[in-house]
Amino acid sequence: MSDLEQPAVADGDAARQTMQALRAASQAILTHATMGTATHAQLVRSPANTRKQPRDLCELKALVRAHGILQNLVCYAEQRDGVPTGLLAVAAGDGRWQVVGQLIAEGDLPEDYQLPYLLVGEDEAVLVSLAENLGRAPMHAADIFDAMRALAAQGRSVADIALAFGVSELTVRQRLKLANVALRLFDLYRRDRASYEQMAALAVSDDHAAQLAAWDSLSDWERQPQRLRRLLTQHCVALGQDRVARYVGLKAYQQAGGLVTRDLFSTQEQGYIDDVALLDRLAQERLERLAVRLRKEGWRWIDVRCRVDAAELAAYGRVRTEALTPNGEQAARLAQLQARAGQLRDQLDASADGGDDHGAALRELAAVELEQGQLRAALQRPDRADIALAGALVTVDDKGKACVLRGLIRPQNKPQMAAGAAADGKPKQRARGPHTARLTAALTGQRTLALRAELVRQPEVALRVLAHHLLRQVFYAERGGRVVQLDVKPPQLPPEAEDGAAWTCWQAQRAALAALLPEDGGSTGLMAWLAAQPRTTIDDCIAFCTACTIDGVQQGERTPAAVTELARTVGLDMRKWWQPTAQTYFAHVPKAHLLAVVAQATSPAQAVPLERMSKQAAAEAAARALADSGWLPPVLGGPMADGTAAGAETDVEVDD
Known part of the structure; x- marks a missing residue:
């Protein structure tokens, strides 16, 4: 004890x-x-x-x-x-x-x-x-729910129970619903090991086996109410959250005979659509009417699909374009627009926010940028060979609106497109990895924060890093000008990186050092404070400020040698700072890559059930499968999904 x-x-x-x-x-x-x-x-x-x-x-x-x-x-x-x-x-x-x-x-x-x-x-x-x-203690809510259930079992009506407890009839129905959750789970609630919100999520289903399966399939930190509810309603789609449901509309779905399930904890705007096939058929019929007009545009093919996930969309190629040389008039106009845009930006930077002049400058800048974009678009010519293969995809976007994607190349036609590019003598392109530039920036932002946190913990290493930086400037490059040439300019981290263990640790380290510093930050006051501090405090200050200069954020897959060397020096193990989840990783990579990762990190057998799941469900299942595996993406030091070393490249031809 x-x-x-x-x-x-x-x-x-x-x-x-x-x-x-x-x-x-x-x-x-x-x-x-x-x-x-x-x-x-x-x-x-x-x-x-x-x-x-x-x-x-x-x-x-x-x-x-x-x-x-x-x-x-x-x-x-x-x-x-x-x-x-x-x-x-x-x-x-x-x-x-x-x-x-x-x-x-x-x-x-x-x-x-x-x-x-x-x-x-x-x-x-x-x-x-x-x-x-x-000695009087309030009753636990679970005991009250049990009491209501006992009264109902005796034949008391909901109205009688509501009158006896002084609550509304809806509250009684909700509490009776909660009391009907599987006994093992309800006992967890009684012992304060589960929350009311979790019980409400489980009560969306009356199937005790399904409730237990949903609970047991998630780890403690994954059992958020929304995830439990999603697992129990996998066969349904949620009103307000499903893009196709927003596109079709609740009224049209119900007029076609569709049923909506609402649990006792849902508002009128919430609920679940039971007949997903009917919903998709209604959406498909509406999209088909839109596709009729597209056929007049002369595309080689037109596909109508109400549901297309990111992995399927990424498999399509895009019609390449080539830049045309502007004529004299176009070149002159582009130069004028470029000069005017620069003047407007300088004017906006110099003026304070607000005022008629500021607003007029913003509107004019928007008009200038719009005209620039239109001119540049007019100077792009689609590749003729690609146009012969291209078509249009009619689908529903994330906002629940009809969306037409023109100039796509079907996956099966991409080899023809690549062959045409090779015949034209165009250089081969490196194959794109599974990570987008934004995802790579978010991942390397997490690594940057972890490097900073590790460096603050190791002042002696921070001194070596600082000495390394200074020696390179003093002995290996000519520098002049000011007396002190060391500037601390913390890099801009992507917003997605400002979350997780590394960010929390970094903020705590900053707060701890800030609490020690004097209120007088002037040169004299700060120097006097430093003169009175022990060597350990000075080391901590140097370590933190040196760590502030670390910038390992990148958008490409290959890790710079300097980042690799620094990670090796501080003994960085990203498994301590980051782990892949559906939100931070798997929802942002193609499904094929997701399956390859699960097969490599666990076993091919575990990847098989994920093939039949939707992208979101597969992402969540992959996160659960890899929760304790210690797997990392290549950019954070892990192996490639095919087992090759991090940073390896292939020379497969892809579309530009």
């Missing part, structure tokens, strides 16, 4: 001893106390009541209305200036006395309603009140 835990234990022992003493004292009082009944008018509040904090009495009022007073009050004979008033002061049970008064005023109870009380001496009232209130 830790030292921190011992005082808590001691406090708990003291509290138990206090409670035991109170119970013993109150029990001694009760041996000579007498029972009786009195009307509400014969009772008054007592200053001896130890519960002073106001509380919500709605539920208590509903219980008294339904069942009457089930527990006696504790009272003593009131005296003023030593003379009995004939009234009884309520030392314990003030809430019950209040709600009886409210129910009498509302006509739910008669004025002569008898309240049971226990009569004690005035000098004993505080002790009895404390003994009654101190």
Whole structure:
């Protein structure tokens, strides 16, 4: 047991001893106390009541209305200036006395309603009140849900249960639904090892086996309510979240005979579409009408597909274009636009935000940039050989709108396109890796943060890195000008990198150092502070500031040698700082790459079921499969999906 835990234990022992003493004292009082009944008018509040904090009495009022007073009050004979008033002061049970008064005023109870009380001496009232209130603990919500279920099992209606508990009928239905969750999961909720939100997500299905399967298929940190709900509604699509559902519209779907499932925790705008086949058929019919007009444009082929994931779309080629040389008039106009755009940007940089002039400059700059884009587009000519293979894809975009993608090359026609490029003598292009430039920047941003955090932890290594940087400038390159040539310019990290263990550690390190620094950041004040610090503090400052200059963010797949050398120097292990999840990795790579990674990191057998899943479901399944594998993408030091070393390249011809 830790030292921190011992005082808590001691406090708990003291509290138990206090409670035991109170119970013993109150029990001694009760041996000579007498029972009786009195009307509400014969009772008054007592200053001896130890519960002073106001509380919500709605539920208590509903219980008294339904069942009457089930527990006696504790009272003593009131005296003023030593003379009995004939009234009884309520030392314990003030809430019950209040709600009886409210129910009498509302006509739910008669004025002569008898309240049971226990009569004690005035000098004993505080002790009895404390003994009654101190040991009372609120019921766990799970116990309340169980009680409602027991009443329902006895034949009580939802309306009766709602009246008894003082809640709405919808609340009763919700709680009965929660109480019907699989027993093992409900016991976790009772023991505070599962949340109300998780129970509400599980209650979307009445199938206990499915509930248990969804819960057990996720690790502790993955059991967010939305993920549990998604697993239990895989056969459905969610209103408001599915692009095809937004495109078709709820009204059109229901008019076609489609059913919508709404659980008790959904709003009117939420729910699940049961008949996905009907939904897709309605979308396909609407898109087909749009494709009729496209056929007049003369494309070689037109495909209509309401659902196309990112991996399938990435498999298509794009018609290449070649830049035409502008004629004299076009070249002059482009030069004019370029010069005017530069003037407007300088004007905007020099002026403060707001004002008519600022707004006019912004509008003019937008118009200039639009004309520039139109002129450059006019100077692009599509490749004739590619146009002969090209077609258009009609689908639904992320916003739920009809989308036409023109100038695509079908995957099976890409070899013909590559052969035509080779025949024209065009240079071969390196094959693109599975990572987009944005994903690579996010991954290497995480690596940059991890390098910084490791460098702060190792001041002696930071000094070597700093010395390395300075020596290269002093001895291996000519520099002149200012006295000190070392500038700290922290690179701009992509927003996706500002999340995770490395970012949290970096922010903590920054806060810890900032707390040590003096308020006076001027040269004199800071130098005086540094002169008074031990060497270890100076080392920490140098380490952190040196780490601030680290920039390993890149958009290409190949890792620069300098980054590799620094990672080796600090002993960087990215497995401590980052792991692939659906959100941070698998949703952003082609499905074929996702399957290859799972097969390589686990086994080919585990990758087989993912082939039949949607992209999102496969991404989540891949993240679960690799949760404890320690796998890293090549750009972070892991192997390629085909087993080759990180940084290897192939010379496969692809579209430009």
